[in-house]
Amino acid sequence: MPLVAGLGLLYTANGFAVGWRRAYDVSIGILSPADTAVPALAWPLSVAGWLLVPGIAGAVAGYVVSDAIKVRRSTPLEDVRPEEGDE
Numbered sequence: 001m002p003l004v005a006g007l008g009l010l011y012t013a014n015g016f017a018v019g020w021r022r023a024y025d026v027s028i029g030i031l032s033p034a035d036t037a038v039p040a041l042a043w044p045l046s047v048a049g050w051l052l053v054p055g056i057a058g059a060v061a062g063y064v065v066s067d068a069i070k071v072r073r074s075t076p077l078e079d080v081r082p083e084e085g086d087e
Contacts, residue, residue: 010045018036022036022042026049027049028049029049033045033046
């Protein structure tokens, strides 16, 4: 949670300094931090975007896959694949 709070603080500071649209573009890699009014503030946001955003997306994907696997593992084998005489 402290990482997300730090990213939020960094994004907010950049939003006020360079504009909200430019801060968003820098954080996801559309715009170079060097092309902003305050590049020294935009570079940490760019690095954080490159490091944290894929990690958060990977964590969400991992949770979704784990949940799907857990549901399938809790289903008895007989319910998934009936025996020949049970049709």
